[in-house]
Amino acid sequence: MSKLSHLSRLEAESIHIMREVVAECAHPVMLYSIGKDSSVMLHLALKAFYPAPLPFPLLHVDTTWKFREMIAFRDATARRLGLQLLVHVNQEGVAMGINPFDHGSAVHTDVMKTQGLKQALDRHGFDAAFGGARRDEEKSRAKERVFSLRSAQHRWDPKRQRPELWRLYNTRLTKGESLRVFPLSNWTELDIWQYIYQEGIEIVPLYFARERPVVERDGALIMVDDERMPLEPGERPQMRKVRFRTLGCYPLTGAIESDAETLPAIIEEMLASRTSERQGRVIDRDGASSMEKKKQEGYF
Amino acid sequence: MSAKPDPLPAELDAWLASQADKDLLRFITCGSVDDGKSTLIGRLLYESHVLFDDQLAALEQDSRRLGTQGGELDFALLVDGLAAEREQGITIDVAYRFFATEHRKFIVADTPGHEQYTRNMVTGASTAELAVILVDARKGVLTQTRRHSYLVSLLGIRRIVLAVNKMDLVDYSEQAFRSIEREYREFAAQIGLSDIVAIPLSALRGDNVIEAAGTMPWYRGPTLMAHLDVVPPPQRGAVRPFRMPVQWVNRPNSEFRGFAGLVAAGSVRVGDPVVALPSGRSSRVARIVCGSKDAAEALAGQSVTLVLEDEIDVSRGDMLAAAASPAAVSDLFEATIVWMSEEPMLPGRPYLLKCGTRMVSATVAPLKHKINVNTLEKLAARQLELNEIGVVNLSTDQPLAFDPYVDNRDTGGFILIDRISNGTVGAGLLHASLRRAQDLHWQTLDIDQTARAAQKNQRACVLWFTGLSGAGKSTIANLVEKRLFGLGRHTYLLDGDNVRHGLCRDLGFTDADRVENIRRVAEVARLMTDAGLIVLVSFISPFRAERALARSLLGPGEFFEIFVDTALAEAERRDPKGLYRKARAGQIRNFTGIDSPYEPPESPEIHLDTRALSSEEAAEAIIQHLRKAAVIDREWVFIP
Numbered sequence: 001m002s003k004l005s006h007l008s009r010l011e012a013e014s015i016h017i018m019r020e021v022v023a024e025c026a027h028p029v030m031l032y033s034i035g036k037d038s039s040v041m042l043h044l045a046l047k048a049f050y051p052a053p054l055p056f057p058l059l060h061v062d063t064t065w066k067f068r069e070m071i072a073f074r075d076a077t078a079r080r081l082g083l084q085l086l087v088h089v090n091q092e093g094v095a096m097g098i099n100p101f102d103h104g105s106a107v108h109t110d111v112m113k114t115q116g117l118k119q120a121l122d123r124h125g126f127d128a129a130f131g132g133a134r135r136d137e138e139k140s141r142a143k144e145r146v147f148s149l150r151s152a153q154h155r156w157d158p159k160r161q162r163p164e165l166w167r168l169y170n171t172r173l174t175k176g177e178s179l180r181v182f183p184l185s186n187w188t189e190l191d192i193w194q195y196i197y198q199e200g201i202e203i204v205p206l207y208f209a210r211e212r213p214v215v216e217r218d219g220a221l222i223m224v225d226d227e228r229m230p231l232e233p234g235e236r237p238q239m240r241k242v243r244f245r246t247l248g249c250y251p252l253t254g255a256i257e258s259d260a261e262t263l264p265a266i267i268e269e270m271l272a273s274r275t276s277e278r279q280g281r282v283i284d285r286d287g288a289s290s291m292e293k294k295k296q297e298g299y300f
Numbered sequence: 301m302s303a304k305p306d307p308l309p310a311e312l313d314a315w316l317a318s319q320a321d322k323d324l325l326r327f328i329t330c331g332s333v334d335d336g337k338s339t340l341i342g343r344l345l346y347e348s349h350v351l352f353d354d355q356l357a358a359l360e361q362d363s364r365r366l367g368t369q370g371g372e373l374d375f376a377l378l379v380d381g382l383a384a385e386r387e388q389g390i391t392i393d394v395a396y397r398f399f400a401t402e403h404r405k406f407i408v409a410d411t412p413g414h415e416q417y418t419r420n421m422v423t424g425a426s427t428a429e430l431a432v433i434l435v436d437a438r439k440g441v442l443t444q445t446r447r448h449s450y451l452v453s454l455l456g457i458r459r460i461v462l463a464v465n466k467m468d469l470v471d472y473s474e475q476a477f478r479s480i481e482r483e484y485r486e487f488a489a490q491i492g493l494s495d496i497v498a499i500p501l502s503a504l505r506g507d508n509v510i511e512a513a514g515t516m517p518w519y520r521g522p523t524l525m526a527h528l529d530v531v532p533p534p535q536r537g538a539v540r541p542f543r544m545p546v547q548w549v550n551r552p553n554s555e556f557r558g559f560a561g562l563v564a565a566g567s568v569r570v571g572d573p574v575v576a577l578p579s580g581r582s583s584r585v586a587r588i589v590c591g592s593k594d595a596a597e598a599l600a601g602q603s604v605t606l607v608l609e610d611e612i613d614v615s616r617g618d619m620l621a622a623a624a625s626p627a628a629v630s631d632l633f634e635a636t637i638v639w640m641s642e643e644p645m646l647p648g649r650p651y652l653l654k655c656g657t658r659m660v661s662a663t664v665a666p667l668k669h670k671i672n673v674n675t676l677e678k679l680a681a682r683q684l685e686l687n688e689i690g691v692v693n694l695s696t697d698q699p700l701a702f703d704p705y706v707d708n709r710d711t712g713g714f715i716l717i718d719r720i721s722n723g724t725v726g727a728g729l730l731h732a733s734l735r736r737a738q739d740l741h742w743q744t745l746d747i748d749q750t751a752r753a754a755q756k757n758q759r760a761c762v763l764w765f766t767g768l769s770g771a772g773k774s775t776i777a778n779l780v781e782k783r784l785f786g787l788g789r790h791t792y793l794l795d796g797d798n799v800r801h802g803l804c805r806d807l808g809f810t811d812a813d814r815v816e817n818i819r820r821v822a823e824v825a826r827l828m829t830d831a832g833l834i835v836l837v838s839f840i841s842p843f844r845a846e847r848a849l850a851r852s853l854l855g856p857g858e859f860f861e862i863f864v865d866t867a868l869a870e871a872e873r874r875d876p877k878g879l880y881r882k883a884r885a886g887q888i889r890n891f892t893g894i895d896s897p898y899e900p901p902e903s904p905e906i907h908l909d910t911r912a913l914s915s916e917e918a919a920e921a922i923i924q925h926l927r928k929a930a931v932i933d934r935e936w937v938f939i940p
Contacts, residue, residue, distance in 0.1 A: 006404075006405040008602065012562055023547055050591060052551075142396055163715075166427060170724045172717055188398045194320070
């Protein structure tokens with residue numbers, strides 16, 4: 001009797017969660033952020049429903065400030081796997097000219113990401129949205145449910161969250177309510193990388209070290225991905241060998257200097273590294289408990 | 301920063317391969333606010349090097365601002381998450397933490413210990429395979445320690461680590477530790493916990509958490525981390541019969557029809573016979589699809605898709621089980637319920653019940669009792685309030701395939717959902733079906749004799765009194781019925797004279813009519829037995845053949861022939877109804893014993909000699925016999 005490894009058990013749990021949603025929810029969607037966690041989540045979903053095609057569409061909330069390589073990877077992946085991909089842009093935000101440079105990360109993220117997500121969920125009437133968040137990412141997520149209940153206004157109320165026992169999830173909703181479902185809740189960052197390695201999952205090349213044009217701002221290395229990036233006086237992009245541990249809007253995502261060009265090298269670097277992946281995200285530093293606040297407002 | 305970087309493996313590929321074999325162990329930590337639980341978990345995370353520099357920097361900052369350790373690192377701040385609870389200084393929900401050792405990954409359910417948070421502890425314990433119970437060395441085994449241990453035991457956790465914390469505050473005294481350990485073991489044995497490893501430690505100072513402490517040379521056992529790294533994992537249902545609740549039917553085209561689910565117990569191989577429950581239809585496994593590949597075998601804990609050889613009707617909510625040892629199916633259960641809602645649980649109100657992948661409507665009968673989680677006392681109660689635990693009978697509107705919770709959490713645990721608010725309001729453990737038959741498959745879904753009798757707390761049977769007129773049959777039968785009635789049994793007495801006033805009013809006393817009379821009475825007795833009753837038949841029934849016919853209508857052990865034996869002369873002397881006199885006078889024809897034969901039983905179950913026994917003694921003899929024959933002697937026992 002061979003025992004199951006930790007990755008097998010995590011995989012089985014994630015697949016079980018996705019199947020529960022598909023069996024019980026009327027109109028599910030998978031939020032696809034193009035990052036490594038999304039890649040793992042998509043891979044698990046393909047396994048969960050094989051040989052049937054994915055029984056739900058993917059939704060990407062495009063802030064219009066994503067790395068170009070992310071968009072290329074997104075479109076290539078959808079094409080290769082024959083997936084139904086919905087891309088939503090908050091046109092009101094675009095009309096207002098919202099951008100991370102003039103409005104700051106908080107306003108930009110709220111308008112283009114949080115509001116954009118709510119618009120897309122409302123427009124399509126999705127009652128369940130898969131997200132790739134993990135409990136190990138951040139302290140306030142350690143208590144997040146796998147099935148997180150959101151009000152008709154998409155707000156997260158800690159008091160209304162349901163106890164989750166055994167493998168029993170309550171998917172019942174009152175009119176207007178919806179669920180955010182996190183199949184990767186119990187995965188750690190190392191699990192994600194090991195699984196990508198074990199399964200040979202494709203990820204955006206930005207995760208691998210390469211010479212890229214960057215400027216240094218507030219201690220973070222910001223990649224100059226396109227000509228929209230306003231340079232400060234005297235600032236000049238330098239080519240440095242960098243990679244990204246997390247992917248978001250390019251002006252808000254710090255790179256790290258690295259030589260890791262392969263998966264084993266990334267894992268090796270990660271084991272030695274002393275910086276958590278969320279540090280690359282500028283939004284987490286906007287004041288104490290900021291993730292918790294964002295979550296209550298409807299951000300993942 | 302004092303944290304050492306992890307040693308880098310020389311051969312990364314080899315290391316990655318070894319990581320693929322890592323085991324996963326889920327455990328729960330139980331302790332009250334002051335036991336140092338958050339400090340202990342914070343230290344486990346800190347010492348296992350899963351924290352990064354920026355998190356440590358935040359910890360240093362928080363420790364200066366909010367810490368309780370005079371500016372030194374306050375590990376509790378690592379795990380106290382939500383802003384609201386940080387302000388209150390207590391944790392108010394279940395948090396999940398992650399760390400790893402050489403051989404294992406761990407998921408820790410971190411739950412607060414307040415009485416009002418039974419709900420949280422039960423939630424955390426439901427997925428845990430081991431419990432770390434914290435005790436403050438200065439305070440020893442407290443009420444809350446007992447409560448935590450009871451809840452952990454209730455939820456089926458059998459492996460316990462008793463972490464005696466704050467040893468630094470009792471001068472690392474061996475005596476203090478041993479006395480706490482002894483007291484705990486005594487208590488734990490009472491609630492069925494015997495697999496206990498006690499470790500003296502100081503979470504604050506790190507003694508015996510990762511490194512053996514020089515401060516306690518008298519302790520030669522493992523440190524907490526060393527123990528967690530090697531403690532054998534539980535069986536996880538691997539050796540039990542195969543079970544898989546069907547989650548979803550995968551039917552992308554007419555070529556493929558698979559049943560997706562997570563194997564809840566046992567294993568299954570291609571070719572294995574399986575049965576779908578509750579329908580009872582059987583087939584064999586044709587394919588096991590695991591991801592995009594086919595596998596020869598699926599193990600407990602794996603998510604797979606099974607294709608069967610036959611086109612049998614299976615849908616979400618059904619269970620596929622090993623054909624040789626299928627799960628029980630029932631719609632009437634004994635269960636323990638933990639109530640989790642501010643609104644009390646009301647018997648009689650229908651709730652939605654989700655067990656495995658099946659959702660049914662469930663109604664709870666009046667509570668048997670609730671349990672005081674501090675003293676384990678059973679208390680009478682009409683309803684359950686938030687965080688209360690009670691034992692109930694519950695019925696479902698549709699049959700449910702299940703295993704007792706002690707055998708399998710995934711097929712024996714359930715949640716209750718409020719129909720209006722849609723909230724999860726309760727959790728429960730199925731213990732037993734209240735139907736009697738061991739192998740309750742689809743045949744027994746209909747309410748049958750066993751079920752009806754079980755409901756009445758008895759075994760259905762016929763007590764067939766035979767003997768001459770005037771022997772005392774009716775008197776004795778009457779006494780026996782009174783005794784049974786007094787014992788709470790459900791009976792019916794068919795008396796020859798009474799039946800002849802109605803059912804058999806068209807019959808006379810010819811032999812043919814006597815046979816028909818007995819046939820009718822035997823059929824009625826059979827129907828009443830099927831209704832679950834103990835049927836007393838008091839009839840002369842002079843012919844062996846008719847008594848044999850009556851016996852043949854009933855199952856083995858259900859027919860008790862009671863010969864009320866009196867000499868004809870004695871019966872004739874008593875002649876309570878004056879019938880012998882009339883018969884002798886020729887006023888009655890075909891009277892048994894006078895001008896119609898009586899064939900005495902050759903081997904009756906009970907032979908009563910009325911010359912030696914009074915009617916009361918005869919009735920007592922019958923009751924004793926019924927006790928021996930297990931008709932009434934044993935209290936109803938639930939079938940696990």
